[in-house]
Amino acid sequence: MVMTSDYNKKRNDIIKELTTFKKIDYSFSDGHILGSMCSAPHPIAREVYIKFLETNLGDPELFPGTKQIESNLIQFIKELLHAPKNATGQIVSGGTEGNITAMWIAKKLSGKKEIILPQSAHFSFQKIASLMDMKLVSVPLTKQYTLDFTKVNGKITKDTAAVLGIAGSTELGTIDPLPELSDICFDENVFFHVDAAFGGFVIPFLQKLGYDVPEFDFQLKGVSSIAVDSHKMGYSAVSLGTLIIREDKWLDLISVESLYISVKKHAGILGTRSGGPVAAAYAVAKYLGMDGYKKIVENCMNTTRYMQEKLDEIGLTLIIKPTMNVLGVKLSKPDIVAKRLSENGWRVNTMNHLSCIRIVLMPQITKEIIDEFIPILKKTCEEVGEL
Ligand SMILES: Cc1ncc(COP(=O)(O)O)c(C=O)c1O
Numbered sequence: 463m464v465m466t467s468d469y470n471k472k473r474n475d476i477i478k479e480l481t482t483f484k485k486i487d488y489s490f491s492d493g494h495i496l497g498s499m500c501s502a503p504h505p506i507a508r509e510v511y512i513k514f515l516e517t518n519l520g521d522p523e524l525f526p527g528t529k530q531i532e533s534n535l536i537q538f539i540k541e542l543l544h545a546p547k548n549a550t551g552q553i554v555s556g557g558t559e560g561n562i563t564a565m566w567i568a569k570k571l572s573g574k575k576e577i578i579l580p581q582s583a584h585f586s587f588q589k590i591a592s593l594m595d596m597k598l599v600s601v602p603l604t605k606q607y608t609l610d611f612t613k614v615n616g617k618i619t620k621d622t623a624a625v626l627g628i629a630g631s632t633e634l635g636t637i638d639p640l641p642e643l644s645d646i647c648f649d650e651n652v653f654f655h656v657d658a659a660f661g662g663f664v665i666p667f668l669q670k671l672g673y674d675v676p677e678f679d680f681q682l683k684g685v686s687s688i689a690v691d692s693h694k695m696g697y698s699a700v701s702l703g704t705l706i707i708r709e710d711k712w713l714d715l716i717s718v719e720s721l722y723i724s725v726k727k728h729a730g731i732l733g734t735r736s737g738g739p740v741a742a743a744y745a746v747a748k749y750l751g752m753d754g755y756k757k758i759v760e761n762c763m764n765t766t767r768y769m770q771e772k773l774d775e776i777g778l779t780l781i782i783k784p785t786m787n788v789l790g791v792k793l794s795k796p797d798i799v800a801k802r803l804s805e806n807g808w809r810v811n812t813m814n815h816l817s818c819i820r821i822v823l824m825p826q827i828t829k830e831i832i833d834e835f836i837p838i839l840k841k842t843c844e845e846v847g848e849l
Contacts, residue, residue, distance in 0.1 A: 494807050498809070498824070499694045519736070556693060563730055597621075601614055630664055644684030658678065658690045662688065666679070691703040758825050766789065776840040803842055
């Protein structure tokens with residue numbers, strides 16, 4: 463048995479070592495990460511996560527309480543997305559797994575291999591093509607960086623397994639013409655997946671706040687599945703997403719017999735998985751409720767507007783008018799600007815193909831942080847000849 467003093471010494475040495483590494487990391491809490499779609503988790507998520515550290519939802523009969531929390535979370539997301547009664551949810555690690563799982567179902571349902579998707583699709587679709595031997599049929603974008611619906615015609619063929627629409631694109635937070643895509647998929651009886659990994663916790667509240675955004679959820683009759691991430695605008699801890707599918711019987715298509723554990727069937731990709739992020743996401747959802755999320759989106763849109771005004775004041779312009787709390791700032795040398803900002807402790811993402819940097823106004827970004835950032839951005843841009 464380890465002596466207490468031995469344990470304490472070892473523990474202290476290990477914590478010291480890990481703290482040294484942790485110090486190298488950027489931190490969401492100080493507001494200097496401006497490019498990520500994740501956030502500092504809500505305080506209740508931190509508290510709850512640790513309590514569920516030993517739970518394993520891959521073996522749910524051992525953890526019926528945590529399994530119930532998972533069902534409650536799925537129910538919350540179903541309500542958020544106006545899912546019909548027959549719908550069900552699959553907890554996933556995030557947008558990537560949500561998209562993979564949706565395309566797995568679409569391939570099984572149709573027996574086909576082609577995915578029609580906008581050029582702005584997240585790179586998880588490249589993984590899907592490689593992993594499941596599927597073919598990506600890319601649709602060009604409009605000048606507003608949304609899928610050009612006029613270019614879809616003729617692309618849906620006898621080989622189409624699924625169509626993808628994005629509700630909050632990774633690059634610029636744009637929303638594809640989802641009602642139009644829904645109609646065509648319904649008429650053609652094609653699986654229609656909506657990637658709302660980022661926008662799933664934004665668009666419902668933009669609608670409530672009176673913003674002009676299209677319908678995007680299961681109220682559209684052609685929508686087959688929606689992926690949404692609690693670890694993005696759901697204000698919870700990584701890694702947690704939910705895939706909602708219109709028909710619970712579709713889950714059978716991605717289920718196998720699980721002989722040596724207590725449940726008879728096991729659906730989805732993962733086996734062992736922690737209940738920690740699930741409990742954390744549910745705690746945040748319950749704590750905030752729909753009204754709390756609405757307030758967060760309202761605040762994020764206010765800081766987005768503020769950032770826009772400040773960028774304008776220093777002479778920088780945006781790629782497009784933002785749909786949500788994601789901004790693409792036009793630059794001729796985005797990589798150089800991002801590198802210099804990083805050297806000064808600020809992180810933005812670079813999108814060279816659009817010649818811009820991406821700034822995401824997550825809940826922890828305040829006007830004070832923007833006031834701190836703007837003079838540094840201005841100085842950096844002047845030094846590299848952008849201004
Ligand atoms: C629209 C969209 N889909 C999918 C993903 C992938 O999500 P994750 O990294 O959580 O797997 C992202 C990530 O930013 C995203 O923006």
